[in-house]
Amino acid sequence: xxxxSPIFLFGFLPLVLLxxxxxxxxxxxGLLLCASLLFYAWGEPIFVLALLGSIGCNxxxxxSVESAQPNAFRILGLGVGLNLxxxxxxxYGQFLLESGANLxxxxxxxxxxxxxxxPTMPIGISFYTFQAISYLVDVYRGHCxxxxxxxGVGLYLSMFPQLIAGPIVRYSEIEAQLTNRKRDAxxxxxxxxxxxxxxxxxxxxxxxxxxxxxxxxxxGPGSLxxxxxxxxxxxxxxxxxxxxxxxxxxxxxxxxxxGFRFPENFDFPYESKSVRDFWRRWHMTLSRWFRDxxxxxxxxxxxxxxxxxxxxxxxxxxxxxxxxxSWSFVVWGLYHGAFLAxxxxxxxxxxxxxxxxxxxxxxxxxxxxxWILFRAxxxxxxxxxAGALVGVASSDASTSFIIGLEVYLAxxxxxxxxxxxxxxxxxxxxxxxxxxxxVFVGRAAALALLAVCMAAVASSSYSxxxxxxx
Numbered sequence: 001x002x003x004x005s006p007i008f009l010f011g012f013l014p015l016v017l018l019x020x021x022x023x024x025x026x027x028x029x030g031l032l033l034c035a036s037l038l039f040y041a042w043g044e045p046i047f048v049l050a051l052l053g054s055i056g057c058n059x060x061x062x063x064s065v066e067s068a069q070p071n072a073f074r075i076l077g078l079g080v081g082l083n084l085x086x087x088x089x090x091x092y093g094q095f096l097l098e099s100g101a102n103l104x105x106x107x108x109x110x111x112x113x114x115x116x117x118x119p120t121m122p123i124g125i126s127f128y129t130f131q132a133i134s135y136l137v138d139v140y141r142g143h144c145x146x147x148x149x150x151x152g153v154g155l156y157l158s159m160f161p162q163l164i165a166g167p168i169v170r171y172s173e174i175e176a177q178l179t180n181r182k183r184d185a186x187x188x189x190x191x192x193x194x195x196x197x198x199x200x201x202x203x204x205x206x207x208x209x210x211x212x213x214x215x216x217x218x219x220g221p222g223s224l225x226x227x228x229x230x231x232x233x234x235x236x237x238x239x240x241x242x243x244x245x246x247x248x249x250x251x252x253x254x255x256x257x258x259g260f261r262f263p264e265n266f267d268f269p270y271e272s273k274s275v276r277d278f279w280r281r282w283h284m285t286l287s288r289w290f291r292d293x294x295x296x297x298x299x300x301x302x303x304x305x306x307x308x309x310x311x312x313x314x315x316x317x318x319x320x321x322x323x324x325x326s327w328s329f330v331v332w333g334l335y336h337g338a339f340l341a342x343x344x345x346x347x348x349x350x351x352x353x354x355x356x357x358x359x360x361x362x363x364x365x366x367x368x369x370x371w372i373l374f375r376a377x378x379x380x381x382x383x384x385x386a387g388a389l390v391g392v393a394s395s396d397a398s399t400s401f402i403i404g405l406e407v408y409l410a411x412x413x414x415x416x417x418x419x420x421x422x423x424x425x426x427x428x429x430x431x432x433x434x435x436x437x438x439v440f441v442g443r444a445a446a447l448a449l450l451a452v453c454m455a456a457v458a459s460s461s462y463s464x465x466x467x468x469x470x
Contacts, residue, residue, distance in 0.1 A: 001042040002464055003250045004202050004457055012039065013254070020258060029155050029178065032258065039160035040124070047122030050090060051158055057082055058132045059153040062139050066146040079136045087129045091121045095325035124164040126322055128157045130289055135171040137293055144172040152178050161254035165247050165465055167265035168285040174260060183259035191256030196446045196453070198249025203453045205417075206243035207463050208410035209235040212403050217375055217385070229388035235407070236375050237368045238414040241270065243466045244283070270418045273359035274351055275339040275366055286322075290315050309341035316340065323374075328382060332373035339366055 001008050016035045023031050041048040061079035065072045088096075135156065139146045147153045155178060156171055157163075216224060216232020224232070248265035255262045269281035279287045291300075298311045313334065320333020343351065351359055369386065376382035416422060 001039055003247065003254075004199060004453075004463065004465075006457055009454065009457060017257060028258070029151060032159065033151055033155045036155065036158040036160040036163060040158060040163060044122050044124075047090070047125075050086065050122060050125070051128065052154075054083070054086060054128060054132055055154040055157050056150065058135060058157065059147065059150045062136055062146040062153065063148070065136060065139050072140055076136055076140045080133055083129050083132050083136075087125060090125055092321075092325045121325070127166050127168055128163060130168050130286075130322075131157055131170070134168070134289060134293060138170060138172050144175050147171070147175075147178075159255075159260075161251040161258075161260075162262060165244070165251075166283070166285060167248055167251065167263055168289055169262055173263060177260050181259035183257075187256050187259060191253045191258075193253070193442070193446050194256060195250050195253030196450050198246040198251075198253060199453045200449045201242040201246030201249065201417075202463075202465070203456045203460070204449075205410050205414050206239045206246060206466075207456075207460065208406055209239040209242070209414060210463075212407045212411075213239050213375070215403070222388075224385075224388045226389065226391050229385065231403075233368055233371065233385075233389065235411060237371045238411070238418065240371065240374070240466055241266075241418060242414060247465045268418065268420045270364065270367075271360070271420065272363050273356065274343055274348055274363060275336060276343050276348060278363055278367060279336070279340070286319070290319055294318065305345055309345055312340045312344060313337035328373045328376055328379055331379060331382075332370055335370050335373060 001012060003009075012035075016031070019031055019035075020028060037048060037051075040051060044051075058079065061075060061082075064075045065079065068075050135144075135153075138144050147156070156169075156174065159169075162169055213232055213236035216228060217236065219228075219232075245266040252262045252264070263285055265283060265285050267281040267284065269278050272278040272281055295311060295315045298314070299307060300311070301308055303311065314337070316333040316337030317330060318333065320329040320331070320336070323329045323332070351362065354362075369389075372382045372385050373379075376385060
């Protein structure tokens with residue numbers, strides 16, 4: 001079930017909200033747990049069993065970690081290992097078998113048959129597995145207490161607003177909210193406004209930009225002009241940002257409607273002036289997860305410059321692999337890790353002395369070229385596409401495909417709203433105007449956007465969020 005689908009917008013969400021107002025405080029968690037499992041089972045009727053198994057396993061291990069001193073570390077290792085085993089089997093099993101078969105030169109036999117029979121990856125498994133690991137580690141570190149209720153762990157891991165594509169919420173961040181949260185009209189109104197903003201990002205901007213991005217990346221080798229290759233890449237980079245940040249906005253908004261406050265996941269990353277700064281602003285909950293549960297335990301910044309650079313490279317190779325079972329993602333992670341290592345080893349200090357526009361130009365060029373690896377189906381295609389950007393194996397035609405006016409309009413709005421400036425102008429206007437006028441205009445704008453989005457949803461085809469594949 002997709003947030004931007006008619007069944008969710010016109011059926012599931014309104015019904016769950018109405019039920020939540022009717023059942024009172026005592027029944028909130030039970031209702032949300034049942035709704036979340038239904039939400040997941042709607043698209044993954046078989047793999048909901050894996051989610052239920054993860055809930056039961058992590059509930060039991062979390063309690064054991066808290067009560068099993070001095071053997072808690074061994075139990076923690078068992079819990080982390082089981083979570084990673086489940087993730088590896090369901091997400092990376094086919095990739096590992098294929099890589100093994102290719103390495104050994106096997107073209108038929110039981111290994112190839114196993115590849116063909118391997119189950120498809122369940123959506124959201126990367127997100128709820130990382131949440132489960134952070135829960136166990138935080139219990140071990142004493143940052144939170146183990147949840148006594150099986151339903152409490154179940155709700156934490158399966159909560160439908162952020163189950164499929166984040167943000168990655170740590171248990172310590174919502175521990176108190178699971179048992180004692182308040183929901184008032186202000187929270188609900190803010191949640192609705194945030195949801196509408198995210199829906200607009202997805203339906204009106206990301207999906208429209210996806211038309212040009214798909215045309216460019218699905219074109220055959222040598223069929224793209226330089227200008228169309230760049231246009232397709234820019235559209236894809238902006239599509240990815242508005243698609244994923246739109247999902248995060250919708251998840252945060254829905255959570256607020258039910259009384260939860262989820263962490264922010266994006267902070268205008270394309271305003272960054274270095275790759276290091278970019279990862280402080282892009283998918284912030286994932287960046288913090290890798291920092292706190294992998295980078296710092298490896299030694300963080302406390303080691304020699306070479307060791308720090310090596311740690312960064314290792315962390316981002318794993319970050320790339322987390323995003324997908326493909327060598328393209330591994331190379332994408334190594335690509336970003338290399339930039340971070342170079343900046344750490346001295347280039348960052350040099351970069352800071354450059355004019356602001358050069359810093360931002362460096363960041364945008366580095367990140368957008370990296371998105372080729374993120375989007376390409378293979379390393380070979382990524383090399384061909386990168387060549388088209390500089391005129392190698394590109395078409396001499398002035399245009400390779402026809403793009404409608406709506407794509408160019410979406411591109412203009414995407415560039416405009418990838419900066420915080422429009423929101424700052426709006427906030428200053430509201431602050432300087434009569435408060436009632438500001439509230440009225442804000443709600444009228446939200447209702448107008450919602451109406452446009454609803455019309456677009458009703459007339460469009462199925463369009464999943466890009467991060468569902470991760």
